[in-house]
Amino acid sequence: xxxxxxxxxxxxxxxxxxxxxxxxxxxxxxxxxxxxxxxxxxxxxxxxxxxxxxxxxxxxxxxxxxxxxxxxxxxxxxxxxxxxxxxxxxxxxxxxxxxxxxxxxxxxxxxxxxxxxxxxxxxxxxxxxxxxxxxxxxxxxxxxxxxxxxxxxxxxxxxxxxxxxxxxxxxxxxxxxxxxxxxxxxxxxxxxxxxxxxxxxxxxxxxxxxxxxxxxxxxxxxxxxxxxxxxxxxxxxxxxxxxxxxxxxxxxxxxxxxxxxxxxxxxxxxxxxxxxx
Amino acid sequence: xxxxxxxxxxxxxxxxxxxxxxxxxxxxxxxxxxxxxxxxxxxxxxxxxxxxxxxxxxxxxxxxxxxxxxxxxxxxxxxxxxxxxxxxxxxxxxxxxxxxxxxxxxxxxxxxxxxxxxxxxxxxxxxxxxxxxxxxxxxxxxxxxxxxxxxxxxxxxxxxxxxxxxxxxxxxxxxxxxxxxxxxxxxxxxxxxxxxxxxxxxxxxxxxxxxxxxx
Amino acid sequence: xxxxxxxxxxxxxxxxxxxxxxxxxxxxxxxxxxxxxxxxxxxxxxxxxxxxxxxxxxxxxxxxxxxxxxxxxxxxxxxxxxxxxxxxxxxxxxxxxxxxxxxxxxxxxxxxxxxxxxxxxxxxxxxxxxxxxxxxxxxxxxxxxxxxxxxxxxxxxxxxxxxxxxxxxxxxxxxxxxxxxxxxxxxxxxxxxxxxxxxxxxxxxxxxxxxxxxxxxxxxxxxxxxxxxxxxxxxx
Numbered sequence: 100x101x102x103x104x105x106x107x108x109x110x111x112x113x114x115x116x117x118x119x120x121x122x123x124x125x126x127x128x129x130x131x132x133x134x135x136x137x138x139x140x141x142x143x144x145x146x147x148x149x150x151x152x153x154x155x156x157x158x159x160x161x162x163x164x165x166x167x168x169x170x171x172x173x174x175x176x177x178x179x180x181x182x183x184x185x186x187x188x189x190x191x192x193x194x195x196x197x198x199x200x201x202x203x204x205x206x207x208x209x210x211x212x213x214x215x216x217x218x219x220x221x222x223x224x225x226x227x228x229x230x231x232x233x234x235x236x237x238x239x240x241x242x243x244x245x246x247x248x249x250x251x252x253x254x255x256x257x258x259x260x261x262x263x264x265x266x267x268x269x270x271x272x273x274x275x276x277x278x279x280x281x282x283x284x285x286x287x288x289x290x291x292x293x294x295x296x297x298x299x300x301x302x303x304x305x306x307x308x309x310x311x312x313x314x315x316x317x318x319x320x321x322x323x324x325x326x327x328x329x330x331x332x333x334x335x336x337x338x339x340x341x342x343x344x345x346x347x348x349x350x351x352x353x354x355x356x357x358x359x360x361x362x363x364x365x366x367x368x369x370x371x372x373x374x375x376x
Numbered sequence: 377x378x379x380x381x382x383x384x385x386x387x388x389x390x391x392x393x394x395x396x397x398x399x400x401x402x403x404x405x406x407x408x409x410x411x412x413x414x415x416x417x418x419x420x421x422x423x424x425x426x427x428x429x430x431x432x433x434x435x436x437x438x439x440x441x442x443x444x445x446x447x448x449x450x451x452x453x454x455x456x457x458x459x460x461x462x463x464x465x466x467x468x469x470x471x472x473x474x475x476x477x478x479x480x481x482x483x484x485x486x487x488x489x490x491x492x493x494x495x496x497x498x499x500x501x502x503x504x505x506x507x508x509x510x511x512x513x514x515x516x517x518x519x520x521x522x523x524x525x526x527x528x529x530x531x532x533x534x535x536x537x538x539x540x541x542x543x544x545x546x547x548x549x550x551x552x553x554x555x556x557x558x559x560x561x562x563x564x565x566x567x568x569x570x571x572x573x574x575x576x577x578x579x580x581x582x583x584x585x586x587x588x589x590x591x
Numbered sequence: 592x593x594x595x596x597x598x599x600x601x602x603x604x605x606x607x608x609x610x611x612x613x614x615x616x617x618x619x620x621x622x623x624x625x626x627x628x629x630x631x632x633x634x635x636x637x638x639x640x641x642x643x644x645x646x647x648x649x650x651x652x653x654x655x656x657x658x659x660x661x662x663x664x665x666x667x668x669x670x671x672x673x674x675x676x677x678x679x680x681x682x683x684x685x686x687x688x689x690x691x692x693x694x695x696x697x698x699x700x701x702x703x704x705x706x707x708x709x710x711x712x713x714x715x716x717x718x719x720x721x722x723x724x725x726x727x728x729x730x731x732x733x734x735x736x737x738x739x740x741x742x743x744x745x746x747x748x749x750x751x752x753x754x755x756x757x758x759x760x761x762x763x764x765x766x767x768x769x770x771x772x773x774x775x776x777x778x779x780x781x782x783x784x785x786x787x788x789x790x791x792x793x794x795x796x797x798x799x800x801x802x803x804x805x806x807x808x809x810x811x812x813x814x815x816x817x818x819x820x821x822x823x824x825x826x827x
Contacts, residue, residue: 114741115402115734122572122733126580132767137785164722165729168574169567195427195640196420197725200717203709226431229478229636231485235608236629243626244633247435250708251683253443286493287485291612302567302765306560309789310797313521314501316493323563324570325765343573348768350569350733355759357741362755365745391723398727402734414664416724418671419716421644425672426679430707432637436630452631456638462825463645469593472824474635476597477604479823481632483812484605488612490812494805498798517791524795525802532803549799554750556796558757559788565736565758566765572733574726 103371107364114357121353125345134344139312140329143297143319144180146271152184154270155263159284160192160202161230166277166301167201172327172340173299174205174275180334181273182213187259188221189269191245193230193280199223199249218257225249230280234287238266266292271318274298281308285316299326385586392583395575432456524552598818604628605816648672675721678712681705760784 136144150156158177162170181188190206192198202223210221224245227233236244241264247253254260262268272294274281281298289296295318300308302323311317321330324347327340380388397408437453440446455477461470502525505518530542531549538546611625651665659665682690683706685699694702707713746752763769764784773780814820 111738112403114738118572118734118737122569122576123580126576130768132771134767135770135781164725165571167722167726169570196423197717197722199427200707200714204718207709226427227633228432228640229482229633231482232629232632232636235485236626236633239626239629243630246440251430251435283489286489290489290493290497302563302570306556306563306789306793307797307801309794310498310801313790313794314497316497323566323765324573325566339577343570343577344767346573346576347566347569348766351565351762351766351769354565354737354740355762357737358744358755358759361741361744362746387719390719394720394724395727398724399731402731410664411667412724414667415671416721416728418668419675419721420725421647422672422675423717423721424640424644425676426707426713428637428641429680432634436634452634455631456635459635459638459642460645462642468825472593472597473600475823476601478632478636478639480601480604480816481608481628483601483815484608486808487605487812487816488609490805490809492612495802498802502798513786517786520787520791521795521798524792525799528796528799529803532799550750551753552792552796554753555757555788555792558754559761559793561754561758562761562765565740565762568733568736571726571730575730
C-alpha cells in the first residue's frame with residue numbers, strides 16, 4: 100500500500116490522539132490570543148448593563164449537564180454581571196435531568212462571592228414539568244406553578260417573592276440553554292407577554308438564534324464557548340471559557356488540517372485507482 | 377484551589393476515574409467502560425424519580441393539600457397516576473385521558489405560539505428588512521435574506537415537481553442551504569470540541585491540583 | 592367511548608389556551624380556568640417522566656432474574672436507580688407525618704442526607720458521579736466528529752465544496768487564533784463573515800426552516816385538537 104492509501108486507511112485512534120494532543124497542549128503552553136467581542140454578545144451585555152441596578156431578572160438553567168462546558172461559564176458570567184449590579188435574580192430550570200441541581204449549586208457558589216442572601220437577593224424556583232405550561236403559567240402567577248422553591252420553602256416565606264408575582268415584575272429573562280426551550284421562551288414569553296429575552300446557547304443551537312436576534316425577538320446572544328469567553332471579557336472576570344479558547348483554536352486548526360489532508364488523499368487515491376483500473 | 381481535604385481529593389479522584397474509564401472506550405470496549413456506563417444509566421433514571429417526587433408529589437400535591445386545604449388537587453394527581461396504566465397491556469386505554477389532556481394543552485399552546493410567535497415576526501422581519509436598511513451593504517444583506525428565505529421555502533416544498541421557475545428557485549435555495557449548513561457544521565465542531573475541552577480542563581487543572589498536592 | 596372521551600378532553604384542554612390568547616386572563620372569566628388547567632398540566636406531565644423509569648427497572652430486573660447475558664451490568668443499573676431515588680424520597684425533617692415516624696427511628700441530623708437539597712446523597716451522587724459521566728459521554732463526540740470529518744467530508748461536487756469552504760471559514764472565524772489569521776487578509780474580514788455568512792445566508796435559511804417547521808407544527812396542533820390526529824393514543 101502506498102503512502103496515500105495508508106493515510107486514507109489510518110486507524111481512527113491516531114486521529115483521536117491528535118485531537119487529544121491539540122486540546123491538552125495549549126494548557127501546558129499558554130498562547131492567549133485576544134478574544135474579540137461580537138455584536139450579538141455586546142447587545143446582550145448592554146441589555147443587562149442598561150437595566151437599573153436592583154432590577155429583578157430571571158436566569159434560566161435550561162441545559163443538560165453534558166453541555167455544561169459551554170453553558171456553565173455563561174451562567175457564571177451572567178450571575179456575576181447581575182450580582183455586580185445588585186440585581187435580584189430568580190432562577191429556574193426546565194430541564195428534568197440535572198437542571199435544578201446545577202442551578203442550586205452555581206447560584207449559591209457565585210452568590211457567596213458577592214455576599215448575597217438567599218430569599219432576599221436571589222431565589223431558585225427549581226423545576227416543574229412541561230415547559231410550555233410553565234412559561235404560560237408564570238404569566239398569571241409564579242406561585243400557581245411554583246408553590247415553593249427548590250428546597251421546599253414556600254414562596255410566601257421568601258421576601259424577594261413578595262414583589263415578584265409574575266412576568267410584569269421581571270425586567271429581563273436571560274436564558275442559558277442547549278436545546279429548543281429557548282425557542283419557546285421567545286415565541287411564548289417574548290411574543291405574548293412582551294418580556295425581553297436574551298440567550299446564551301450552545302454552538303449547535305446558535306446558528307438558528309441569529310434569525311431571532313435579527314428579527315428583534317431576542318436581545319443578543321452568546322454562541323458556544325467563544326460567546327461565553329466574550330461575555331467573561333466584558334464582565335471582567337476570566338473564567339473557564341477564556342482559558343479554553345487556546346485549546347479551541349488549536350483543535351479547530353487540527354480538524355481543518357485533517358479535512359484538507361483527507362480531501363487531498365481522496366483525490367490522489369481516486370486518481371491512482373482510476374489509472375490502475 | 378487552596379489546600380484540599382481528604383473528601384476533596386476523594387471526589388476529584390472519583391470523577392477522574394469515571395472520566396478516564398469512559399474515555400477508555402476510545403481505545404477499545406472494556407469492563408471499566410461498561411461498569412461506568414451502566415451506573416450512569418441507572419443514576420440518570422433515578423434522578424427523574426427523586427426530582428418528580430419532590431417537585432410534583434410533595435410540592436404540588438401533598439403540601440398544598442395538607443397546608444392549604446386544596447383537596448381538589450387530588451384530581452390532577454389521579455390523572456397522573458392513571459398514566460401508569462400504560463405499563464399494562466389490558467388497561468392501556470385508561471391512560472389516554474391523561475395523555476390527551478397534556479397533548480391537547482400543548483397543541484393549543486403550539487397553535488398560537490407558532491403562528492403568533494414564530495411565523496408572523498419572522499415574516500415581518502424579512503419583509504421590513506429592505507425598508508429599514510441604511511447603507512448599501514445593509515440593503516444587499518436584506519436582499520440576500522429575502523431571496524434566501526423564499527428559495528429555501530421553495531426548496532422544501534415537495535408537493536410540486538421542481539421544474540421551470542420553481543426548479544431554478546429551488547437550485548438557488550440549495551446554494552443558500554449549503555452555505556448555511558456549512559456554517560452550522562463549523563458551529564457543531566466548535567460545540568463538540570468545547571465539551572472535550574471541559575473534560576481536559578478538569579483533568580489538567582482540578583485533578584492535576586490534587587495530584588500535585590498528594591505527590 | 593375509549594377514543595371519544597380523550598378526543599374531547601384534548602380539544603377542551605387546548606381550546607382553553609387558544610381562547611385565553613384572545614381574552615385577557617386577568618380581566619375575563621378565562622383567567623382562573625387557564626391558571627388551573629396549566630397547573631394540572633404541569634402535575635400530570637411530571638408523572639409521564641417517571642413512566643420511562645418504571646419501564647427501565649422492569650426490563651432490567653427481568654433480565655437479572657433470568658440471568659440473561661450481561662445480567663450483572665443490568666443489576667448495576669437497577670441498583671443505581673434505587674441508590675439515587677430512595678434517599679431523595681425520604682423525609683428531610685420532622686415537619687411531616689412521615690418525618691415524625693422516620694426520625695423517631697433514625698437520628699435527626701440524618702435529615703440533610705435525604706431529599707434533593709444541597710449536601711444530600713441525591714445531590715452528591717448527581718454532582719460527583721452522574722454529571723461527570725454525562726459530560727464525558729458527550730465529550731467523546733469531539734473525537735468522533737474529527738474522525739468523521741477526516742473520512743467523510745469530501746469536496747465531491749460544487750455544493751459539497753461550498754459547504755466545506757463555509758465550514759472551514761466559520762471554524763477559523765470562531766476561534767481567536769483563526770480570527771487573527773483572517774485579519775491578516777483584512778481587518779474587516781471577520782466582520783463580513785458575521786454580517787454576510789451568519790446574518791445573511793444563515794439567517795435566510797434558518798428563517799425558511801423556522802417558518803416551514805412552524806407551519807407544520809401549527810397544522811399538526813390543529814389536527815390533534817380537532818381529533819383528526821390520534822396516533823398519540825396508541826393502539827386498542
